[in-house]
Amino acid sequence: MNKLLSPDKSTVLFLGNEAIARGALEAGLAVATGYPGTPSSEVIESLAGVAARRNLYVEWSVNEKVALEVAAAASFSGLRAMAVMKQNGVNVASDFLLHLIASGTRGGLVLVSCEDPGALSSVNEGESRYFARMLEMPLLEPADFQEAKDLTKWAFELSEEIRNVVMLRSVTRMSHASGNVVCAKLPTKSRRAKFEYDGPVMDSQTGPMISTPVVAKHRLHQEKLKTVEALFEKSPFNRYSGPAKPKLLVVTSSVCFLYVREALSMLGLERDVGILKLATTWPLPPRLLERNLQRAEKILVVEEVLPFLEENVKVLASAMAGRIGVKTFFGKYDGTLPAAGELNPDIVARAIGGIMKVKPKTPPASYLAEVKKAAALIPAREQTFCAGCPHRASFWNIRRAIALDGREGFVCGDIGCYSMAALSPATGYNTMPTLHSMGSGTGLAGGFAKLSAFGLDKPVMAVCGDSTFYHAVIPALINAQHNRADITFIVLDNAGTAMTGFQPHPGLPVSALKETVPAVDIACVCRGIGAKVAVADPFDIDGTSKILTDYLAEKGSVKVLILRQACALSPEKKGKKTFNVRVNEELCLGDACGCNRLCTRVFRCPALTWDSARKKAVVDEVICAGCGVCVSICPQNAIVKAQGNM
Amino acid sequence: MKKRKPAKTLNLILTGVGGQGNVMASRVLAGMLVDAGYVVTIGETFGMSQRGGSVMSHLRVSPDEVKSPQIPAWGADVIVALEPLEALRVLGVYGNPDVCVLSNTRPVYPIGVITGELGYPSREIIMEKFSLLAASAWMIDATDAGVRLGNPVLSNIVMIGALAETGLLPFNRGMFAKEIKKTLPPDKLSLNMKAFDEGRAMIRQESVALKNL
Numbered sequence: 001m002n003k004l005l006s007p008d009k010s011t012v013l014f015l016g017n018e019a020i021a022r023g024a025l026e027a028g029l030a031v032a033t034g035y036p037g038t039p040s041s042e043v044i045e046s047l048a049g050v051a052a053r054r055n056l057y058v059e060w061s062v063n064e065k066v067a068l069e070v071a072a073a074a075s076f077s078g079l080r081a082m083a084v085m086k087q088n089g090v091n092v093a094s095d096f097l098l099h100l101i102a103s104g105t106r107g108g109l110v111l112v113s114c115e116d117p118g119a120l121s122s123v124n125e126g127e128s129r130y131f132a133r134m135l136e137m138p139l140l141e142p143a144d145f146q147e148a149k150d151l152t153k154w155a156f157e158l159s160e161e162i163r164n165v166v167m168l169r170s171v172t173r174m175s176h177a178s179g180n181v182v183c184a185k186l187p188t189k190s191r192r193a194k195f196e197y198d199g200p201v202m203d204s205q206t207g208p209m210i211s212t213p214v215v216a217k218h219r220l221h222q223e224k225l226k227t228v229e230a231l232f233e234k235s236p237f238n239r240y241s242g243p244a245k246p247k248l249l250v251v252t253s254s255v256c257f258l259y260v261r262e263a264l265s266m267l268g269l270e271r272d273v274g275i276l277k278l279a280t281t282w283p284l285p286p287r288l289l290e291r292n293l294q295r296a297e298k299i300l301v302v303e304e305v306l307p308f309l310e311e312n313v314k315v316l317a318s319a320m321a322g323r324i325g326v327k328t329f330f331g332k333y334d335g336t337l338p339a340a341g342e343l344n345p346d347i348v349a350r351a352i353g354g355i356m357k358v359k360p361k362t363p364p365a366s367y368l369a370e371v372k373k374a375a376a377l378i379p380a381r382e383q384t385f386c387a388g389c390p391h392r393a394s395f396w397n398i399r400r401a402i403a404l405d406g407r408e409g410f411v412c413g414d415i416g417c418y419s420m421a422a423l424s425p426a427t428g429y430n431t432m433p434t435l436h437s438m439g440s441g442t443g444l445a446g447g448f449a450k451l452s453a454f455g456l457d458k459p460v461m462a463v464c465g466d467s468t469f470y471h472a473v474i475p476a477l478i479n480a481q482h483n484r485a486d487i488t489f490i491v492l493d494n495a496g497t498a499m500t501g502f503q504p505h506p507g508l509p510v511s512a513l514k515e516t517v518p519a520v521d522i523a524c525v526c527r528g529i530g531a532k533v534a535v536a537d538p539f540d541i542d543g544t545s546k547i548l549t550d551y552l553a554e555k556g557s558v559k560v561l562i563l564r565q566a567c568a569l570s571p572e573k574k575g576k577k578t579f580n581v582r583v584n585e586e587l588c589l590g591d592a593c594g595c596n597r598l599c600t601r602v603f604r605c606p607a608l609t610w611d612s613a614r615k616k617a618v619v620d621e622v623i624c625a626g627c628g629v630c631v632s633i634c635p636q637n638a639i640v641k642a643q644g645n646m
Numbered sequence: 647m648k649k650r651k652p653a654k655t656l657n658l659i660l661t662g663v664g665g666q667g668n669v670m671a672s673r674v675l676a677g678m679l680v681d682a683g684y685v686v687t688i689g690e691t692f693g694m695s696q697r698g699g700s701v702m703s704h705l706r707v708s709p710d711e712v713k714s715p716q717i718p719a720w721g722a723d724v725i726v727a728l729e730p731l732e733a734l735r736v737l738g739v740y741g742n743p744d745v746c747v748l749s750n751t752r753p754v755y756p757i758g759v760i761t762g763e764l765g766y767p768s769r770e771i772i773m774e775k776f777s778l779l780a781a782s783a784w785m786i787d788a789t790d791a792g793v794r795l796g797n798p799v800l801s802n803i804v805m806i807g808a809l810a811e812t813g814l815l816p817f818n819r820g821m822f823a824k825e826i827k828k829t830l831p832p833d834k835l836s837l838n839m840k841a842f843d844e845g846r847a848m849i850r851q852e853s854v855a856l857k858n859l
Contacts, residue, residue, distance in 0.1 A: 003828075013673070013680045013688075120691050144712045145687075177715035178673065178688040180680055258714040266718055345718040363720050363742045367779070374775045375738045378731060379764035381756040384698035386665065427757075569665075575797070601761045606698055609760050622789060622798045623754065 004050050006183045014181040016174040017042035019145045020112060023152025024082050025054060027108065028187040031074035032058045033067040035471065036500035037086030038121035039175040040114035044084050045503065048512040055190055060503050060512045063438075063471045064089035065096050068111065072100055075109035075165075076209050077193035080156050087115035088437065090128040092472070094135070100165060101135050101221065102211030104204030107191070108156030109165045111137075114175040117304035118342030121172070123419060123435060125340060129169060129308045132282040136221060138166045138228045139282040140237075143257035145179035151237060151279055153184075158231065162224040163204055171304060173255045173342070225283055232280035233287050240292055242274025248355055249296035251313055253278045256302045256343055263349035267358045281309055289316050293324050300330040300355060304343050307332035330355055383424050387607035388568030388625025390494050391418045392427075393538040396603070396633070397563075398461065398490070399429035400541075401548035409459030409552055411490075412448070414441035414473070416465035417499045417567075418492050427604060432463070439464070439472025445487045446480035459552045461488040467497040467505040469522055481529045481558045488551045489531075491522055491562045492538075498567035522562055531558040538563040541632040568625045577626025577644030583617045587638035590615035595635050603633055657717045658705040658815060661736045662728030663754045664698055667802035671728075672703035674806060677828065678821040679707050689715030698757070700732055707815070724814045726805055729754050730772050730785070737779045746814055747780040750801060752789035784812065786848040792841065800841040807845025819846075 004022055006012045014022060021043050024032065034044040048058040057074075061067035064085040074081035085093065090113050097111070116122040132139035140155055142148040152168055159166040199206025202216065211217060232238070242249075250273060252260050257277045264270050276292045278284070293299065293313075301310040310331040317327055330336040336351045337343065349360045362368065385392040395418075402409045413422045413435040421428020422435035434444055445462035464473045469491055480487055496502040504510050509519040526533045534551075536544045544563065551559045566573055591597070599617045600610040607624035610617060617639070619630075628641045658675070662668045669690055676686045689704035706713040722740035727733030727749040737745070751769060758764035767775075769785075776783035786808055792800035806822065809815055819842065826838055 011680060013676050013686060146712075172691070173689060173715045176690050178676060178686075178690070179712055179715075180685050255715065258712065259716070262714040262718060344716045345714050349718070360718075361720075367741075367743055370775075370778045371738050371741065374734060374779060377765075377767045377771065377775070378735050378738065379756050379759050379766060381663070381698070381700050381731075381735075382758060384757045386698060575799075597762070604757050604761065606754070606757060606760070609755050610762060612762070620755075622752070622793065 002050050004046050005053065005186065008183060008185045010183050011180050012183060013178050014145055014149070015042055015178045016145055016148050016170055016176065017114065018046050019148035019181050020152045020168070020170065021046045022181065022183065023149035024110070024156070025050070025186055026149070026184050027153040027156035028080050028190070029082055029156070030056060030079035030191065031071055031081040032056060032084065033061045033070045034084035035061055035064045035067055035089055036467070036497045036503040037089055038500055039116055039172040040084050040086045040089070040112065041500045041503065042175070043112060043114070044512065045501070051513050054186070058512050060505065062506055064092040068093040068096050068100070071109060072105065074193070075105040075107040077195045078107045079191055079193055080108040082110045082112060084112040084114070086122070087113055087126040087128050088122070088124055089113070090131055091126065094131060097131070097165070098135055099211045101137055102214065102217050103209045104163050104221070105159065105165055106163060106205060108159040110152065110155045110159060111165055111167045112170070113167060114170045114172070116172050118172070123415065125305055127306045127308065128167070129281065130306070132167050133312070136225060137164070138162070138280070140166065140168045140279055141254040141281050142168070142170065142174060143254055143277055143279065145181050147237060147279060148174060149181050154237070158228070161231065162227055164221065164224060169254070171255055229283050229285055232283070232285040235280050237279030238277065238285070238288055240274060240276050243271060244295065246272060246274035246296050248273045248298045248300060248352070249276060249292065250274065250300045250302055250352070251276045251278065251309065252302040253281050253309060254304070256304060256348070259343055259345045259348045260302050262345035263352050266345065266349045266360050267353055267356070269352065269356055269358060272356065273352065278309070282312065284312050284316055286316050286320070289313065290320050290324060293317055293327060298328050298330065298355065300336065300352065302337065302343070302348055302351070306339060383420050384427050384604060384606060385417070385420060386568050386625070387605055387623050388573070388627040389417070390538050390563065390565035390567065391421070391492055392605060393541065393565070393627070393629045394490070394492050394563050395421055395428045395431060396629070397538060397541060397544040397548055398431050400545045401552055402431060404549050405459060405552040407458055409461060411461040411463055412441035412445040414438065414462070414464040414468050416468055416492070418463060418465060429602070438468050439476050442473045442476035442480065442489060445489070446476060446483065446485040449480070449485035449487050450483070459488065460486070461490060463490045463492055465498070466491060466493040466495065466507050466522065470506045470520065474525065477526070477531070477558065478529050481531055484557045486556060487558055488548065489558055489560050491560070493522065493562050493564045494567040494570070495564070496567060496570060498570065502567070502570060526560040531560045532556070533560045533562065535562045535564060538565050539627060539629050541629065568627065573625070573646070576646040577624070578646045579626045579628040579641035579644045581619050581624055581626060581628055581631065581639060581641045583619055584638050584640050585616050587636050588616045589636055593636055599630060599634055599639065603630060605630060653709060655706055655708040655713055656723050656815065657721050658707070658724040658726065659717065659722045659736050659740055660703040660705060660726045661732040662701055663732065664701050666701070666728040667799050668701045668703055668728060671802040671806055672705050674822070674825055675705055675815065675817070678817045678825045681825070682816065682821065684708065685710060685712055687713045687715050700735060702736065724748070726809055728788070728802060728805060730769070731766065734767070734772060734775055737775070741779045743781060745780050746812070747776050747783040748805065748809055748812060749776070749783065749785050750788040750805060751785050752787065784808065784849060786845070788845065791844045791848065795837060795841055795844065800837070803838050803841035804845035804848070807842035808849045810842070811846040811849035
């Protein structure tokens with residue numbers, strides 16, 4: 001049995017994201033959409049796995065804006081729907097979201113944003129909570145795994161109560177952590193879709209779904225928010241724990257609640273400090289805040305990244321200062337907590353300890369001294385492309401073409417595993433100096449290419465992954481082609497959304513539900529806009545380098561090279577080796593070779609190691625994926641390959 | 647060996663390098679303990695940040711309460727390492743005089759070591775550091791055992807078997823067999839049970855025991 005369908009009352013270990021998925025199922029979800037992004041992907045993945053049995057429609061959409069639009073159509077037709085994305089996905093969806101909130105919704109519609117404080121798997125520390133305030137959308141934040149399920153379920157009910165979209169926000173340490181969850185019943189009835197639109201313009205349940213008349217509908221929405229506030233006042237998900245009159249009141253939400261509880265236990269302050277845990281963080285319920293802020297003179301707000309909760313609590317506290325008195329606030333504004341990076345129990349313990357003048361316990365000084373000595377011996381383990389990764393071969397080709405061209409060409413980067421070429425520059429052989437949001441590499445490249453009149457005369461390249469191509473690159477590519485930007489555009493096509501776990505994308509003939517669907521061919525799209533297109537295998541070093549060198553020399557407009565080779569971790573490749581690779585020690589000249597250890601010093605494959613005692617290169621067979629690319633790079637032909645098991 | 651029944655929270659860190667099956671191992675352990683009635687939390691990081699990098703799972707086993715998915719500094723009771731350098735790295739943040747370490751012996755060299763910019767401590771130095779920083783330690787060659795059984799990735803199951811034999815976590819062979827039946831295809835079960843038993847045997851025979859130093 002799929003554990004997502006566990007029976008009523010059973011206790012199951014769920015990933016935070018699975019708990020969200022289960023909550024949606026308990027609410028009678030019909031349609032779920034999303035775009036893969038860490039730490040959000042498992043919500044849609046786990047729902048896709050039970051779609052047939054629960055009669056769901058689940059799709060990986062081309063991007064987050066389209067995901068929300070597809071989910072909204074289900075809501076307009078009376079069904080319960082959910083769109084799931086990572087924090088910066090909300091930025092992508094936000095234009096539609098602004099208009100959606102103005103038009104209102106019908107069936108419960110929940111936007112799930114799984115965010116990444118500390119940017120563990122992101123190149124930003126985006127905060128979508130501010131969208132809740134800016135776009136006036138109720139915001140819920142679960143503080144443990146059970147709540148992740150229960151709040152999701154409630155989010156659908158709340159959405160139908162106010163006939164508008166509700167946002168549920170999780171973070172990496174909730175989405176990608178696991179814990180016990182007690183399941184409730186799965187509904188047995190399902191709704192029929194029906195879309196009505198001939199009612200009055202101001203009636204969002206029967207009239208047209210539009211944002212106009214704008215001001216009138218805006219006022220109507222603001223009235224609904226009063227209903228939300230009233231419901232939040234009574235919500236059992238907001239809880240106070242601690243003494244009636246604590247020496248310090250901590251106001252917190254999300255996984256930070258668990259950090260605060262841990263910190264109090266570390267400091268032995270459970271009887272001195274109270275915790276107000278809020279699950280409904282926008283709009284804040286004022287009467288609940290008033291009752292609890294009265295408890296203490298000192299208030300610490302604990303939250304991750306920006307001081308969103310702190311600001312909102314302070315606004316309320318200043319309005320009610322006449323009744324609750326003047327408070328001393330601690331948080332991000334006064335530097336008690338950092339305003340960047342994720343939190344953990346230690347950071348929270350230091351903050352609370354600082355206010356309460358209590359120090360967390362540490363091991364004895366002699367132990368810490370030994371730790372310090374040991375730390376000096378531990379080499380850093382930097383991120384790198386996996387053994388057998390096609391991106392290493394692609395960047396090796398790019399490096400070679402740039403060197404042969406001799407004009408210091410460079411690459412504008414994009415979002416995927418290949419971002420590592422920028423994050424850890426030696427991994428990309430120092431070719432990729434820019435990295436921003438999805439699709440931005442191509443937009444930037446088109447811009448750089450127009451600067452020759454101002455004296456910037458270097459060959460400009462851009463890379464993107466196959467999934468990224470569909471998500472946000474196409475407009476930038478059309479812009480480059482239409483404005484005659486001279487760029488070499490390289491698609492690193494590894495046959496799936498590899499970084500987030502091989503979710504299908506529009507280039508593949510399979511859907512999230514494993515149905516056969518038409519594949520949209522990248523080469524055809526590029527040819528359709530009039531660009532020159534070539535396709536190559538990045539493992540063919542000579543062939544690929546030649547195309548790239550020719551492209552760099554060729555003046556003109558957009559030149560496209562699609563480099564096709566599946567990810568080394570893809571299900572079809574994992575555990576299999578195309579080649580068995582080894583070093584012929586008689587041919588390896590070691591340090592005496594004129595190459596200055598090109599194989600291990602520059603190529604940087606984790607499977608191609610250096611035996612410093614014997615001064616020879618060695619292939620680690622346990623790590624080697626058998627791609628055979630290193631055979632092409634050794635000037636002595638000392639690396640040899642034989643047919644493997646694939 | 648007598649099982650420790652945690653009256654208070656037991657904190658275990660499972661560490662290694664991306665691709666060693668760390669996430670799978672922590673979920674198998676957690677699954678068994680949830681079924682045994684404990685409140686379990688696993689904190690994991692996975693995604694792009696872990697490509698070739700260190701991977702850590704924080705497993706917290708509590709009799710009654712949901713814990714923070716991140717263990718506080720100096721707070722580990724047990725460290726299980728699929729790669730020895732990673733055991734040392736974790737000791738430097740989560741170690742304490744009472745911690746127990748179970749480590750694989752097989753190194754996975756960081757890129758900086760491969761390029762020659764950084765050094766990798768010898769096995770003798772790593773063992774010496776374990777003896778200074780842990781109350782007990784075991785080192786077993788789990789990767790070789792995996793290779794002998796046909797797949798180096800089985801080293802994670804070998805380590806789970808070894809952990810069972812140390813008695814540091816309240817689970818046994820029967821619980822493991824029941825747990826893997828939930829997720830693994832039937833044709834993989836006997837191989838995984840062999841890997842589990844191999845790990846147990848390695849602890850029983852362990853000649854480089856640093857136990858009770």
